[in-house]
Amino acid sequence: MALSRTRTTRTAKPAAPKAPPAKNGGTTLQATKAAQTRARLIDATVRCLVKHGYANTTTPRVAEEAGLSRGAMMHHFENGAALIKATIIELHEKRLRAFRRAAEKPEEHDVDTLVEVYWAQVQKPAFIAFHELAVAARTDKDLGAILFPLQEEFRERFNAQADALFPEWRDAPVEFDMAMNLSQTILEGMAIAVQTGAMDKAKVPAMLAHLENQIRALMPWHKGAAAS
Amino acid sequence: MALSRTRTTRTAKPAAPKAPPAKNGGTTLQATKAAQTRARLIDATVRCLVKHGYANTTTPRVAEEAGLSRGAMMHHFENGAALIKATIIELHEKRLRAFRRAAEKPEEHDVDTLVEVYWAQVQKPAFIAFHELAVAARTDKDLGAILFPLQEEFRERFNAQADALFPEWRDAPVEFDMAMNLSQTILEGMAIAVQTGAMDKAKVPAMLAHLENQIRALMPWHKGAAAS
């Protein structure tokens, strides 16, 4: 995709339906169709990222995957960059939604199910696509300018939400922080390792079990003091 | 780079100095220069992977980075694919060498230094470049055909070497395996997370310390039984 290629410098920009202002009173007009098409394009982008990787996620391929002509696509997004920017934001918000949703189920607040929920999460297309973008952002300045602030925002919200969600850990902030970092690092790292062939899939269950034990051992009210 | 683009189907291949057979007796001719140039090109490829990512590691850029003309480069490698294949093999062997080197220093066999050595390793350009290739290999069939077998070979050699290296763990193979997987997953995962902005660098020292404690806790002769 290569965000913001060296400017072709032709003329001015034609027209971009940046933000549909929802003209009419409170009722939204059929411009909801536009939103649907945009969503379809973003979805197609995610699929392309998963199937073909960031490098081969080209505008023609996304259009084809979405079942649209490239011209139509450019009408909705104007730029390839705009498309992936929208995709990043969508993935970011999806991550936050998924996290919030899991948080709202108090019956899943035990360590085991929480770990398994997160593990299931990092195996979904959304995570793979996001990592594809994150890797690209390492060397793409423009992509990084979009992605890195969101990564930081996610970390912040993650911590805040988690803190509000587990009052039991309040008096052990250090252990809590460690448990969170451990979980993120191990689960996300393992997902990537499996995807890239660096790790044997067969090792996963034991690792999950060990992580769960680790978290339990970090609980301040748990028998036996926490390590570190 | 995109390994093996759709064949242009022009004519036959011109000439490829595949394996310099070292004609003369035992003395090597000045074709050592060729080997040097090849090494320079591979080095330039690694630098390009780190600086610009796999997607933007193009043949002109590598040639420029190596201070060579593209024509000269094509003389040595014929294909862009051949170049990155050679780069992969070089990185693979470098990984094995680094591991063997660390293994040959018996004074560094304590947990702390071993973790720190591995941590230093995964921050080097070689690891970043390798991960860049591994991510690309996920969606590039040809790249995967080269890379995945090497990943598996590395895992095998890693385990065999580690087993031979730490006889103290012999009677606790399960814990040993867990310690190895934990170390790899956490250290490599953390390196990637830091690079892609998914993790705050400030969290690293605490994670390293925790990992070291974890490994110690898994030692069978350590006071206190191992978890999981």
Add this chain to the structure above:
DNA sequence: AAAAATACAATCAGTCATGTCTGTTTTGTT
């Protein structure tokens, strides 16, 4: 020293992705 081979440079045609432009159809407003 002549011949063969190799390291290197420069250029060319092909393919592909990108952004832009010009049309056509559909939809919504009045």
Add this chain to the structure above:
DNA sequence: AACAAAACAGACATGACTGATTGTATTTTT
């Protein structure tokens, strides 16, 4: 029904990378 605006489709020009070809200089061989 008329008109405007949006959704959509196709085509064009530009630039970039790729592989191939040809040409030159430096070695090595005999």
